[in-house]
Amino acid sequence: MARGVGQYILIRGLMIIPTVLILYTIVFIFLRILPGDPILAVVGTKNIAPEQLEHLRAMAGLDKPLYVQYFDYLWRMLHGDFGVTLAFPMGKPVVEYLKLRFPATLELTLFGFSISVLLGLLTGVIGAVKKGTKIDAGMRLYSIIAYTLFIPWFGMMLQYIFGVHFHLLPTSGRISPGLDLHTITGLYIFDSILTGNGEAFIDALKHIILPSFTLGLVLSGAYTRLVRNNMVDVLSQDFIRAYKARGVRDWKITWYALKNAFIPIVTLMGLQFAILLGGAVLTETTFNWPGMGTFIVDRIDYRDYNAIQGAVVFFAFFVGLISLIVDVVYALLDPRVKY
Amino acid sequence: MSKRGISLFLIGLFVFAVLASGCIGGSEETSTATSAQSGSQYAEQLVIGVTDKVTDLDPANAYDFYTWEVLNNVMEGLVKYEPGTLEIKPALAERWEVSDDSKVWTFYLRKDAKFADGTPLKAQDVVRSIERVMNINGDPAWLVTDFVDKVEAKDDYTVVFYLKDSVSYFLSLLTTPPYFPVHPSYKPNEIDSDQTAGGVGPYKIAKWVRDEELVLEANENYYGEKPKTEKIIIKFYRDASTMRLALQNGEIDIAWRTLKPTDIESLKKEGKFQVIEIPGAFIRYVCLNTQKDPTKEVKVRQALAAALDRADLSNKVFRGTVDPLYSLIPNGMWSHIDAFKEKYGDANIELAKNLLKEAGYDENNPLQIQLWYTPTHYGDTEADLAQVLKEQWEKTGVIKVDIKSAEWGTYVDYARKGQMQVYLLGWYPDYLDPDDYTTPFLKSTANSWAGTGYANPQMDEVLTKAQTLVDQNERATLYEQAQQILAEDVPYIPLIQGKLFVVASPGVGGVKIGPDMIFKYYTLYKEE
Numbered sequence: 052m053a054r055g056v057g058q059y060i061l062i063r064g065l066m067i068i069p070t071v072l073i074l075y076t077i078v079f080i081f082l083r084i085l086p087g088d089p090i091l092a093v094v095g096t097k098n099i100a101p102e103q104l105e106h107l108r109a110m111a112g113l114d115k116p117l118y119v120q121y122f123d124y125l126w127r128m129l130h131g132d133f134g135v136t137l138a139f140p141m142g143k144p145v146v147e148y149l150k151l152r153f154p155a156t157l158e159l160t161l162f163g164f165s166i167s168v169l170l171g172l173l174t175g176v177i178g179a180v181k182k183g184t185k186i187d188a189g190m191r192l193y194s195i196i197a198y199t200l201f202i203p204w205f206g207m208m209l210q211y212i213f214g215v216h217f218h219l220l221p222t223s224g225r226i227s228p229g230l231d232l233h234t235i236t237g238l239y240i241f242d243s244i245l246t247g248n249g250e251a252f253i254d255a256l257k258h259i260i261l262p263s264f265t266l267g268l269v270l271s272g273a274y275t276r277l278v279r280n281n282m283v284d285v286l287s288q289d290f291i292r293a294y295k296a297r298g299v300r301d302w303k304i305t306w307y308a309l310k311n312a313f314i315p316i317v318t319l320m321g322l323q324f325a326i327l328l329g330g331a332v333l334t335e336t337t338f339n340w341p342g343m344g345t346f347i348v349d350r351i352d353y354r355d356y357n358a359i360q361g362a363v364v365f366f367a368f369f370v371g372l373i374s375l376i377v378d379v380v381y382a383l384l385d386p387r388v389k390y
Numbered sequence: 391m392s393k394r395g396i397s398l399f400l401i402g403l404f405v406f407a408v409l410a411s412g413c414i415g416g417s418e419e420t421s422t423a424t425s426a427q428s429g430s431q432y433a434e435q436l437v438i439g440v441t442d443k444v445t446d447l448d449p450a451n452a453y454d455f456y457t458w459e460v461l462n463n464v465m466e467g468l469v470k471y472e473p474g475t476l477e478i479k480p481a482l483a484e485r486w487e488v489s490d491d492s493k494v495w496t497f498y499l500r501k502d503a504k505f506a507d508g509t510p511l512k513a514q515d516v517v518r519s520i521e522r523v524m525n526i527n528g529d530p531a532w533l534v535t536d537f538v539d540k541v542e543a544k545d546d547y548t549v550v551f552y553l554k555d556s557v558s559y560f561l562s563l564l565t566t567p568p569y570f571p572v573h574p575s576y577k578p579n580e581i582d583s584d585q586t587a588g589g590v591g592p593y594k595i596a597k598w599v600r601d602e603e604l605v606l607e608a609n610e611n612y613y614g615e616k617p618k619t620e621k622i623i624i625k626f627y628r629d630a631s632t633m634r635l636a637l638q639n640g641e642i643d644i645a646w647r648t649l650k651p652t653d654i655e656s657l658k659k660e661g662k663f664q665v666i667e668i669p670g671a672f673i674r675y676v677c678l679n680t681q682k683d684p685t686k687e688v689k690v691r692q693a694l695a696a697a698l699d700r701a702d703l704s705n706k707v708f709r710g711t712v713d714p715l716y717s718l719i720p721n722g723m724w725s726h727i728d729a730f731k732e733k734y735g736d737a738n739i740e741l742a743k744n745l746l747k748e749a750g751y752d753e754n755n756p757l758q759i760q761l762w763y764t765p766t767h768y769g770d771t772e773a774d775l776a777q778v779l780k781e782q783w784e785k786t787g788v789i790k791v792d793i794k795s796a797e798w799g800t801y802v803d804y805a806r807k808g809q810m811q812v813y814l815l816g817w818y819p820d821y822l823d824p825d826d827y828t829t830p831f832l833k834s835t836a837n838s839w840a841g842t843g844y845a846n847p848q849m850d851e852v853l854t855k856a857q858t859l860v861d862q863n864e865r866a867t868l869y870e871q872a873q874q875i876l877a878e879d880v881p882y883i884p885l886i887q888g889k890l891f892v893v894a895s896p897g898v899g900g901v902k903i904g905p906d907m908i909f910k911y912y913t914l915y916k917e918e
Contacts, residue, residue, distance in 0.1 A: 086804075143583060224602070339629075
């Protein structure tokens, strides 16, 4: 069994490599097909001699043939080097930015993910238990509305209500200006716990509530629907009737039903994680969250090839990893899956 | 992991989420700490929000307006502008002498100037910094290399600049960051983008998280007056709407560059914040390709200039937050004349139609042009600006406008290659002199970046002469002549001149921004 699991994980892990490679190739080609030049985007309209432009282009390696650029970058990536930024400022290792920005996105994603699962399960279970009632209709309506909400609009509504109107929560950023926090993991909330900084903990928590709730609520709609339908299926099965006949309490029955309905939900969690990262781009922009999303959007403006390639490849690798974990969890949960 | 373990993990995740969302009620106030300094009536800290970015903390490579603002607060040159004015006064140099031919400038440094860590500033530091800029040859290096032949330290406190030619506005150049002496810890002859050691300035950089936060603290070794606010925190925003909400929620004390015109208008109406208006020296204009049909024909270019209504543009697109501009040299700068107004007036549809008729266009054979803009580089109003220009030109009934857009990187590429017919650009000055608003645009050897292909030997001659003359009256006459030639040839149509807006919470004072548009934070304060 253990050997089977090991082999399975190894094979699934190796599958990430072609996925990442294909994505890198697509991004590489698209960036080069798109008009625009990273060096010109930085230099802008200011007067600069053509030879100076050529010098900058050579420094960035853009004077080399495309296939050389492609394999150079690939070779570097294999060694954990994502190249250097081509814009603002030129020549800084992209890895430094990934290290700085990724924890912010991860923190937001973890909270958003938790909230979406929590809300989705709660509303889905209520809908299933109250099947056919107005409450059930309400939950189904919730799932549709949540699914169709536009993140920037919804985020701004929350910012206005909880920030500007009630002054309850900050509307942007990860932590208040001037508040010192010694970072270890880059996840502010965990860092504040690790360093015992209560003030920073409360402050960082306040900052993450609106963006993670925005992200979580919008993505919870998909769970609501899936949980409800699965629960309804399970609740109509014979073993549930047997529980009821034996006088097992309602909440216990609901819990057993939820456990049985969980396998497809885990699959959705894996898929949602990739969507979640996409949603994080919009959420980060709305809440001025200094994560990977805002980083990529900024860098696209400047055609910063290395930064975009590096960030996308890193993202792809991360999503691949999450997908692998979900598959393994799925396999562990479902006794029908054999290695 | 067992099934039980997975269940426990998921339950843990839920509990964590519940805890996270249940902590809204924390009443501890942690946002902008405003504890007073002992003995000071002002808040210790002030937070400024900006949508700009700090690009490069090395003055040898930094070449954008906001980064120059930060450098101006953590560094200083030999001379500087008196805050809020165009008056140049001594800074790191106590006094200076100029040779008769204006080619040798000798500066005598003050002896009490120190870097933030206490290292005394010597003439050798100035020479090393200037030579470093020349050797690195970054984007702004031309501000030094085009003018300075060599620089020498005569002794520890005397610096001599030998210029290639006499330059009447050399002191203005000295106020720009490439001339600022930098701390010895800057890498020699190599760009040092994230170096925070700074120079000799009223503030020092205490913390910098790129695109997130910059913390400046008063430099205790600064020779001059101590800043009124001990700590200035800059918060970087991606968009103006979020910055406005942060201001309204009290997360920042000042919203600086750049709120949207509609936000400024509504905040003014709201009346809860101070909206401080400052004349700006940045300009917006239309470029016309003089090498490509149909704008190759001068009468077409003149007709496009005549049909414009700048007041309408200002009101409709910018909600009155800009001023109409009738020359490339901004309003209020010496030698400025309203050259386009004198020649074409405003919304002169009849003149435009006549000129087009002479060029061979009428209602049956309308002039067809492509108007290009770039969607984000100049803020959110650019699409509206293009649309209103289209409406104004199409009002003639003889012009058909096709609007096109491209992202900044592409747009710059197209412009430099001269691929666009009619397109929108903007200009922030490098130094405050009419030369910076004319030579880069109109001198045939300096304007390749703009892609208009404009070349007129008479214009080249006038500008070269104006650059080297010392007498301001003589120079003013030449720049007036250049503006008249510009209005005749129309390779560019000036549109508007921007104003600057500082929106501040009540209690914030000391906002002094001069025509150099640089916000010097050391005069700022917030009353307790």
